[in-house]
Each structure stands twice: as C-alpha cells, then as structure tokens.
Amino acid sequence: MVILQGISVFFHMCVIPFLVGCILVSAKEAEKKCNVAVRTAAGLMVTYALYEILTLAMQLRGKGFREVSQMYLYIVLALAFAGLLFFGYEVVCKIRGKHLKNYLLLEKPDGFMIAALVLIGIQIAAILLMATPDKDDAFYSGLSSMSLSYDYLLEYDAYNGNMVKEISARYKISALPVYQAALSLFSGLHHLVITHNLFPLFYMPLAYALYDKIGKSFLEKEGHGKARGKFMFAFALLHMIGNYYVFSPENFLVTRIWQGKALFAAIGVPFLWICGQTVFLEEKTGIGRQMKGWFLMACALLACTFMGETGLFLGVFMVACQTMAGCLVTKKWWKLIPAVLCCVPELLIVVKFLM
Amino acid sequence: MEVILLFMKMEDKYWGLFLAALFFLFVLCLMYKDRDEKKARNYLFLSLYGVIAYLLFLCPPVYAAVTKLCPQLSGYYELSHVQMMVPVMVIAAVMALEAARKEGKGRMAGLLAGFFVLLAVTGDFAYVPAEDAxxxxxxxxxxxxxxxxxxxxxxxxxxxxxxxxxxxxxxxxxxxxxxxxxxxxxxxxxxxxxxxxxxxxxxxxxxxxxxxxxxxxxxxxxxxxxxxxxxxxxxxxxxxxxxxxxxxxxxxxxxxxxxxxxxxxxxxxxxxxxxxxxxxxxxxxxxxxxxx
Missing domain, CATH: 3.40.50 (Rossmann fold)
Incomplete structure (x- = not known):
C-alpha cells in the first residue's frame, strides 16, 4: 500500500510536472539531451501557478480546499495528457532511433562530478535521517492538516492550534501548504511524510540539476569539459559549510526545502535565472519560443508567490534586476514591456491581498 | 542610522569575495569578447546582474520601501540566493582555477588552498545551525x-x-x-x-x-x-x-x-x-x- 502511495506521489510531484514541462520546453532545445530537470522545473512552475490562481480565486468565492484540489487535478491531468502527446511525438518523430540512446542517457560524469554527486547524496541522507524540524515547520504542517481535516483554504492560523484566530494576509497568498495537503489527498500518504521525506528526496536533486544547468551555460567546454564537475563539487561543498547565518542560501537549500522560502531559493531562483537567460540573451529564436519564454517567466513569478510572500517580492526584484542587466547588455529596450507585464499578476495580488 | 546598522548586521560574510568574483567575471567578459561572443554576453549579463542586485539590496530607500509594503520581509530581505552569490563565486573560482592551471600547478595549488581557507574561515557546517549556541x-x-x-x-x-x-x-x-x-x-x-x-x-x-x-x-x-x-x-x-x-x-x-x-x-x-x-x-x- 505504501509503495503504491509512494508511486502516486512520485507521479504528482515529478511525472506530471515533467509532462507539463514538455509542452513548454521545446523539442528543438532538447534534441541532444532530454533536459529532464528544466522540463520538470518548468512543469512545476506551471502547476504551482495554476494552484495559486485557483486558490486565490476560490478564497475570494469562499470555496473549500477539496473543490480547489479537484479542479486542479482535472486541469493538470489534461495538461499532462497534452504533454504526453508532445513527448511521444518528439521521441518517435524528431529523435528517431539513432539519437534515442543519446537522448535518454545522462552524460558520463568525470571524477569531480562523481564527488559532487556523493556530496549531494550525503546531504539528502542527512536531511532524511537527521533533521528535526522546528516550530516554524509545525505551523506549515498545521495549515496542511487543517485543510485536510476541515476543508479550510488558508482561513485560520495554525499556531498553537487556535482555530479562532484568522490567518495573517501574508499567509493567505501562499498556497504551498494547501498544495502539500492536496498531494496527501491525491496519494493517501500523510503530508508530513511527503514534505519531510519526499520533498528533499525529489527536489534537492532537481535544485542541483538546475544550478548545474546554470554552471553549464558558463563553463561548457572549459577545462577539457571538466569545469562543470568542479563547479558542482564546489557548489555542493559550499552548501554544506556555508551556514553562517539563518538566512544564508546554503541553509535554505540543504536543510528545509519543504518550506516556501526554501523552495523559492532552491528551485524558484535558478529557474527564474534560466528564464532570464532565455528571454534576454537568446537571439536566434522565433516569436513562438520568445512567447513561451515570457509565459514561463510569468508562471515562475506566480509560482514564487505560491511559495510565499518572500518569493513574491524577491521574485519580482530578481526579474527587475535581470531586465535592467538584460536591456543594458542587448540594448533591446522593448523587452521592458513583456517584463513589466509578467509582474502584473503580482501587483494585483499585492493590491488585493496585502494592502 | 538604524538602517545602516541593520545592513552592517545583515551584511553577508562573503561580500568581499562576492565583489571580487563579480569583477573577475567582468574581466572574463572582456577576455571572451573576441573569441566567443555568446559566452562573453553571458558573463556580462551575470556580472551586471550581480552588481545591480547588490546595489539595490544595499540601497536604504529600496529597503525602506520594501519593508514598508511588507514589514515581515525585513528578515528575509537579503536572501542572498537572489544575488546569485554562490553560483557567481563558484563560477569565478572554477574559471580562476582553469586560468591558473594553464599557468602552472604551483599557482593552482595556491589558489585552491586560498579558496578553501576562505570557506573554512567564513563558513559553518550547515547541519549545526548557527543559532544553536x-x-x-x-x-x-x-x-x-x-x-x-x-x-x-x-x-x-x-x-x-x-x-x-x-x-x-x-x-x-x-x-x-x-x-x-x-x-x-x-x-x-x-x-x-x-x-x-x-x-x-x-x-x-x-x-x-x-x-x-x-x-x-x-x-x-x-x-x-x-x-x-x-x-x-x-x-x-x-x-x-x-x-x-x-x-x-x-x-x-x-x-x-x-x-x-x-x-x-x-x-x-x-x-x-x-x-x-x-x-x-x-x-x-x-x-x-x-x-x-
């Protein structure tokens, strides 16, 4: 039974996002390699954005957690089916037999990359076997429990179980605890098992893979192809010994990835960076690919809001900095317009919920 | 005065290393300008982004505006992931290593040792949170x-x-x-x-x-x-x-x-x-x- 529940959660946390990502991360880009990490992260951003929109809309209409989750499930399954068609078409028609092996297999790792993978494995083992969550975590799990037990949609504060106190506005905009409850609802597995065990197990490798993608864009072909391995090794090592204060980046990625702020730092930030590189720096791209890039950036910003108020403000801050840097580098000032349009949903959320 | 104190308190331990890394990336951009334009633009984008984000984070009016709009954000304001601090430092370190490797093993060993001494001096092991004491x-x-x-x-x-x-x-x-x-x-x-x-x-x-x-x-x-x-x-x-x-x-x-x-x-x-x-x-x- 537990195995079936585990498979079900894996399907919702990894397979569905990957398939949804197949719609938006194009086959042309993925011709040489499958690019699983970027596709999965793109799919996660779309599904998170979808859940965020549904949660906010249903909060305003006074609906409950189960109704939101049911609607989300129908839409996301339809998207995943469309993604499956895209993926199938890509494998059968574009990749064909001679490229298939190259397409599916990972690159052969060098010594540094193997050492980096060992370090990442140690980090995941440490968080699975040694971590003891604090009372901040009890609040988030309390919100998930309340959704499951009472069909609440971020209505009451879960601190100390006091149900008569209305939740603060800043928590109303962050649907992550409710989404974690939805994963529990879909799979039957307890949400604490999902958050404390499966989030680190699935998403820490994803976070490192996204940072590897960033490293690759700068270090490819450097050092006879071994610079990437060195990057990942130093990056993983720094995350183990960089906990110099409670908000340091290292702390967020390796010790509490199930919380919104940490998920933002681990997956939101590198994905926004990859989006920025795509929309600002890639020149030889068609209008369709450009539109997809901007759409993904808008989804990523909504997904950052889904992860919490920190993600809302700092996500927009990050896009603003990228826009300034991108426009200065490329001298294409018209890109200010789509960048601003991407931030409009966040502005509306701030006006409606936080002011 | 309070704002300045807050920045001094929250300032990242790695800030000097981070700024040095940004400068090094800018130098790399100039070096790659003729050889590989795409890579040069990538380095320029990253170094410009780092400088802009760093300056905006450091700017008291921005801090005042953000925390007025969202008082709870003061604690997470300088979430240095957003500055891309770690990737910037590691990319710069790896590129410096590659440059030194071409020059000779002695320099490479020195650079590597310096990098890890800095990490060891400025960092703490992540699984022993700093607040424990x-x-x-x-x-x-x-x-x-x-x-x-x-x-x-x-x-x-x-x-x-x-x-x-x-x-x-x-x-x-x-x-x-x-x-x-x-x-x-x-x-x-x-x-x-x-x-x-x-x-x-x-x-x-x-x-x-x-x-x-x-x-x-x-x-x-x-x-x-x-x-x-x-x-x-x-x-x-x-x-x-x-x-x-x-x-x-x-x-x-x-x-x-x-x-x-x-x-x-x-x-x-x-x-x-x-x-x-x-x-x-x-x-x-x-x-x-x-x-x-």
Whole structure:
C-alpha cells in the first residue's frame, strides 16, 4: 500500500510536472539531451501557478480546499495528457532511433562530478535521517492538516492550534501548504511524510540539476569539459559549510526545502535565472519560443508567490534586476514591456491581498 | 542610522569575495569578447546582474520601501540566493582555477588552498545551525534545572539511551540542544507516526476550541493554553517517558479565576495515567511514566 502511495506521489510531484514541462520546453532545445530537470522545473512552475490562481480565486468565492484540489487535478491531468502527446511525438518523430540512446542517457560524469554527486547524496541522507524540524515547520504542517481535516483554504492560523484566530494576509497568498495537503489527498500518504521525506528526496536533486544547468551555460567546454564537475563539487561543498547565518542560501537549500522560502531559493531562483537567460540573451529564436519564454517567466513569478510572500517580492526584484542587466547588455529596450507585464499578476495580488 | 546598522548586521560574510568574483567575471567578459561572443554576453549579463542586485539590496530607500509594503520581509530581505552569490563565486573560482592551471600547478595549488581557507574561515557546517549556541545560552536557569533533573533521574535508573520527552513547545526545542540524549516528541517523530499525530492534532483543536472563553483575546487564551501543551487525556497515548508541565498554580496570578469551573490538578491527572511526579522546579512539574 505504501509503495503504491509512494508511486502516486512520485507521479504528482515529478511525472506530471515533467509532462507539463514538455509542452513548454521545446523539442528543438532538447534534441541532444532530454533536459529532464528544466522540463520538470518548468512543469512545476506551471502547476504551482495554476494552484495559486485557483486558490486565490476560490478564497475570494469562499470555496473549500477539496473543490480547489479537484479542479486542479482535472486541469493538470489534461495538461499532462497534452504533454504526453508532445513527448511521444518528439521521441518517435524528431529523435528517431539513432539519437534515442543519446537522448535518454545522462552524460558520463568525470571524477569531480562523481564527488559532487556523493556530496549531494550525503546531504539528502542527512536531511532524511537527521533533521528535526522546528516550530516554524509545525505551523506549515498545521495549515496542511487543517485543510485536510476541515476543508479550510488558508482561513485560520495554525499556531498553537487556535482555530479562532484568522490567518495573517501574508499567509493567505501562499498556497504551498494547501498544495502539500492536496498531494496527501491525491496519494493517501500523510503530508508530513511527503514534505519531510519526499520533498528533499525529489527536489534537492532537481535544485542541483538546475544550478548545474546554470554552471553549464558558463563553463561548457572549459577545462577539457571538466569545469562543470568542479563547479558542482564546489557548489555542493559550499552548501554544506556555508551556514553562517539563518538566512544564508546554503541553509535554505540543504536543510528545509519543504518550506516556501526554501523552495523559492532552491528551485524558484535558478529557474527564474534560466528564464532570464532565455528571454534576454537568446537571439536566434522565433516569436513562438520568445512567447513561451515570457509565459514561463510569468508562471515562475506566480509560482514564487505560491511559495510565499518572500518569493513574491524577491521574485519580482530578481526579474527587475535581470531586465535592467538584460536591456543594458542587448540594448533591446522593448523587452521592458513583456517584463513589466509578467509582474502584473503580482501587483494585483499585492493590491488585493496585502494592502 | 538604524538602517545602516541593520545592513552592517545583515551584511553577508562573503561580500568581499562576492565583489571580487563579480569583477573577475567582468574581466572574463572582456577576455571572451573576441573569441566567443555568446559566452562573453553571458558573463556580462551575470556580472551586471550581480552588481545591480547588490546595489539595490544595499540601497536604504529600496529597503525602506520594501519593508514598508511588507514589514515581515525585513528578515528575509537579503536572501542572498537572489544575488546569485554562490553560483557567481563558484563560477569565478572554477574559471580562476582553469586560468591558473594553464599557468602552472604551483599557482593552482595556491589558489585552491586560498579558496578553501576562505570557506573554512567564513563558513559553518550547515547541519549545526548557527543559532544553536544562542538557544543554548538562552536556556533559563529553571529550564537547565529541569533538564538536569531528567538526566539525573534517567542515570539513577540506569537508562543510557535516548530520553523521550514531551513538554512546552519551546522547552522541547531547547532540550535537544541542551543534551543530545533528549529526544523530544516533535516533528520527525510525528512524521513517522502520522496516524497518531492526526488524531492528536484534531483532539488538540477540539480542546482548544472548548477553551475559547467569552471575552478572551486570542493572545491570552494562547498563553494560558501553553501551560497545558496538549489535552491531558492524550498523554497516555504518547510514547514518552517524561512529561514536563508548567504548574498552573504557579504560572498564573489569576489561576483561581481561570480554573474555577475546571479544576486542573496535574498530579492527580498524571497519576491516573500511570505517571508519577518525580521532581519540580519553581514553575514546572516533572512526571515519569512508570514501567508496566
């Protein structure tokens, strides 16, 4: 039974996002390699954005957690089916037999990359076997429990179980605890098992893979192809010994990835960076690919809001900095317009919920 | 002045290294300009982004605007992931290594050693949070007294293993920092036994709702209920050896008024549940579950 529940959660946390990502991360880009990490992260951003929109809309209409989750499930399954068609078409028609092996297999790792993978494995083992969550975590799990037990949609504060106190506005905009409850609802597995065990197990490798993608864009072909391995090794090592204060980046990625702020730092930030590189720096791209890039950036910003108020403000801050840097580098000032349009949903959320 | 102090306090330990890395990336951009334009633009984009983000984070009016709009964000304002601090430093370090490798092994070894000395001096191991020492120092004399009571009791009965305890939320958090033998029933244990947790949590909600006295504010209800931590009848279901409880009679000046209709005698309650009172401090009671 537990195995079936585990498979079900894996399907919702990894397979569905990957398939949804197949719609938006194009086959042309993925011709040489499958690019699983970027596709999965793109799919996660779309599904998170979808859940965020549904949660906010249903909060305003006074609906409950189960109704939101049911609607989300129908839409996301339809998207995943469309993604499956895209993926199938890509494998059968574009990749064909001679490229298939190259397409599916990972690159052969060098010594540094193997050492980096060992370090990442140690980090995941440490968080699975040694971590003891604090009372901040009890609040988030309390919100998930309340959704499951009472069909609440971020209505009451879960601190100390006091149900008569209305939740603060800043928590109303962050649907992550409710989404974690939805994963529990879909799979039957307890949400604490999902958050404390499966989030680190699935998403820490994803976070490192996204940072590897960033490293690759700068270090490819450097050092006879071994610079990437060195990057990942130093990056993983720094995350183990960089906990110099409670908000340091290292702390967020390796010790509490199930919380919104940490998920933002681990997956939101590198994905926004990859989006920025795509929309600002890639020149030889068609209008369709450009539109997809901007759409993904808008989804990523909504997904950052889904992860919490920190993600809302700092996500927009990050896009603003990228826009300034991108426009200065490329001298294409018209890109200010789509960048601003991407931030409009966040502005509306701030006006409606936080002011 | 306060804003400047805040920035000084929150300033990242790696800031010097980060700025040096940004400068190095800019130099790389100039070096690649003729050889590989795409890569040069990538480096320029990253170094410009880093400088802009760094300056904006450092700019007091931006900080003032953001925290006015969202006061809670002050704590997370300088979340240095957003500055891409770690990737910038590591990319610069790797590129410096590659450059030094071409120059000779001696320089490469020196650079590598310098990099790791900086990391070792400025970093802490992530799995030993920096606040641990602070928390430990914040243990009051009475909290230390109750922890010592438990440790002494466990030692007297020849128990060298883990000591499972349940108590006030903050006390449990402090216990695991005070001595590694303490194993509070919290978080991970709850994750391993979800059925038990769900049942307990729902019972807690019901109990707390029942205490919603007319005219009481949320804050004073919370303070009073902290004294109980969980409904007493749930203690028997918890697999723990020690329970620490605030003595309600000592905790509240208006105890008689608050509990006039619902007398709470901790010792009787826990005796009935198979616990015996094994010690007390000024404000806390300690119970031990009798075996068998």
């Amino acid at each position: 602070k928390w430990q120092a914040e243990c009051s004399l009475e909290e230390k007294e109750v922890f010592d009571l438990i440790l002494r009791h466990a030692k007297d009965r020849g128990d060298d293993g883990k000591i499972r305890i349940w108590g006030m939320e903050e006390l449990m958090a402090k216990s695991r920092l005070y001595d590694s033998d303490f194993q509070p029933l919290y978080g991970k244990d709850i994750g391993v036994s979800p059925e038990k947790y769900s049942a307990l949590q729902q019972a807690m909600y019901q109990c707390y709702s029942a205490y919603d006295v007319v005219g009481g504010t949320a804050i004073n209800i919370k303070d009073r209920l902290d004294a109980l931590s969980v409904p007493p009848h749930q203690y028997a279901e918890l697999d723990c050896e020690y329970v620490i409880l605030h003595d309600p009679k000592k905790q509240f000046d208006d105890y008689e008024e608050f509990f006039k209709d619902d007398e709470f005698d901790a010792v009787s309650y826990f005796s009935a549940l198979g616990y015996e009172a094994v010690g007390r401090t000024e404000h806390m009671l300690l119970f031990y579950r009798q075996e068998g």
